[in-house]
Amino acid sequence: MLKNFSLHPQLDKDTHLLIDMKEFQVLLHKNATIPWIIIVPKTNETEVYNLSQDRQESINDMTKEIAQFFETEYSTTKMNIAAIGNMVPQLHIHVIGRKPGDACWPDVVWGCEYPYKDYSEKCIERLKLHLIKGFNNK
Amino acid sequence: MLKNFSLHPQLDKDTHLLIDMKEFQVLLHKNATIPWIIIVPKTNETEVYNLSQDRQESINDMTKEIAQFFETEYSTTKMNIAAIGNMVPQLHIHVIGRKPGDACWPDVVWGCEYPYKDYSEKCIERLKLHLIKGFNNK
Numbered sequence: 001m002l003k004n005f006s007l008h009p010q011l012d013k014d015t016h017l018l019i020d021m022k023e024f025q026v027l028l029h030k031n032a033t034i035p036w037i038i039i040v041p042k043t044n045e046t047e048v049y050n051l052s053q054d055r056q057e058s059i060n061d062m063t064k065e066i067a068q069f070f071e072t073e074y075s076t077t078k079m080n081i082a083a084i085g086n087m088v089p090q091l092h093i094h095v096i097g098r099k100p101g102d103a104c105w106p107d108v109v110w111g112c113e114y115p116y117k118d119y120s121e122k123c124i125e126r127l128k129l130h131l132i133k134g135f136n137n138k
Numbered sequence: 139m140l141k142n143f144s145l146h147p148q149l150d151k152d153t154h155l156l157i158d159m160k161e162f163q164v165l166l167h168k169n170a171t172i173p174w175i176i177i178v179p180k181t182n183e184t185e186v187y188n189l190s191q192d193r194q195e196s197i198n199d200m201t202k203e204i205a206q207f208f209e210t211e212y213s214t215t216k217m218n219i220a221a222i223g224n225m226v227p228q229l230h231i232h233v234i235g236r237k238p239g240d241a242c243w244p245d246v247v248w249g250c251e252y253p254y255k256d257y258s259e260k261c262i263e264r265l266k267l268h269l270i271k272g273f274n275n276k
Contacts, residue, residue: 047217049202053195060194064187079185082220086236086244098224106224110246 002042008090011038016119018128019135023055026062026131027092028124032117034109035074035097037066046091048083063095065134069127070097080108140180146228149176154257156266157273161193164200164269165230166262170255172247173212173235175204184229186221201233203272207265208235218246 007017007025015027015038022042029036039059045051048059063081070076076097083093096109103114119127145163153165153176160180167174177197183189186197201219208214214235221231234247241252257265 047205048219049198049205049217056194056198057191060187067185067187078223079187080220080222080224081186082218082222084218084220084246085216086218086246108222108224108246108248111249 002044005042007040008088008092010088011040011090011092016124018124019132021135023058024062028119028127030119031114032119032123033103033114035070035076036109037095039063039093039095041091041093043091046085046089048091048093051091059093062131062135063093065131066095067097069130069134073127075099084110140182143180145178146226146230148226149178149228149230154262156262157270159273161196162200166257166265168257169252170257170261171241171252173208173214174247175233177201177231177233179229179231181229184223184227186229186231189229197231200269200273201231203269204233205235207268207272211265213237222248 011027015029017025018028018037019026024042025040027038027040029038039062041051041055041059043051048056063079067079074097076099078098080096080098081094083091085091098105104112149165153167155163156166156175157164162180163178165176165178167176177200179189179193179197181189186194205217212235214237216236218234218236219232221229223229236243242250
C-alpha cells in the first residue's frame with residue numbers, strides 16, 4: 001500500500017469513485033454510454049507487470065467480477081482490458097464492456113468521440129454495492 | 139493446451155511468428171515503426187481473466203521480458219498492454235513499447251495510421267533468440 005495516495009486530477013475529473021480499498025481505488029467513467037471502470041492500484045509503479053503477484057491476481061479477480069456485472073446489466077459481450085498510461089502516468093487499468101453496435105464498435109474507445117450520457121445516482125449506488133459484495137466474496 | 143491450435147488469419151497476416159511454445163505463440167507485428175509483440179495463448183477462452191492463474195503469470199512474465207527488451211533496444215519508456223479482441227475474437231494480448239514522439243504518441247496505436255517500416259531478418263532473429271533465452275530463464 002502507498003502512504004499518501006492521491007488520485008491523478010485527470011482520473012478524478014473523468015470518473016466517479018466507486019470503492020476506496022486499502023490497495024486500490026475503483027472508479028467509474030462518468031460517460032455511461034459505454035460501461036467503463038478503471039482500477040487504480042495504490043502504488044508508485046507505472047507498469048502492471050511490476051506489481052506483486054497478489055496484486056495482479058486481485059486485479060484479475062476484480063476484472064472478472066466487473067465483466068460479469070457488465071454482461072448481466074449492459075449485455076456486453078467482449079471486455080477491453082488495458083493499461084495504457086501515455087497521458088496519465090499514474091498506473092490505471094481500463095476495464096471496458098463492449099458489444100457490437102455500441103457507440104465506438106469495433107474501434108477502441110480511446111480516441112473515439114461518442115455521445116455523453118450520465119449515470120443516475122441510483123445506478124451508481126447499485127454498481128457500488130454489487131462490486132463491494134463481489135470483491136468481498138473472493 | 140489446445141489441440142489443433144490454429145492462428146487467426148488476420149494475426150497471421152499482420153505478424154511474424156517469433157516463438158511457438160506449448161501454451162503460447164509469440165508474434166511480432168510486421169510494422170517496425172512501433173515495437174509491438176502479440177502473445178496468443180493456445181486456448182478457446184476469449185478473455186484473459188478466464189485463463190488459469192499459471193497462464194496469467196506466464197503472460198505477465200513474458201510481458202516483463204518483452205518490456206525490458208524494448209526499453210534496451212528501442213528506448214521505449216511506457217508499455218501499452220491490452221486485450222481488445224473486438225475484431226479478432228481469438229484471445230491475444232498486445233504488448234507495445236511506446237515513447238514520447240513516436241509515430242502515434244500520445245494516442246493509442248489502434249486506429250492510428252502511421253508509416254510502415256520492415257524489420258530486417260537479422261533483427262527478427264536477434265529478438266527471437268533474446269526472448270527464447272529470457273522466457274527459458276524463468
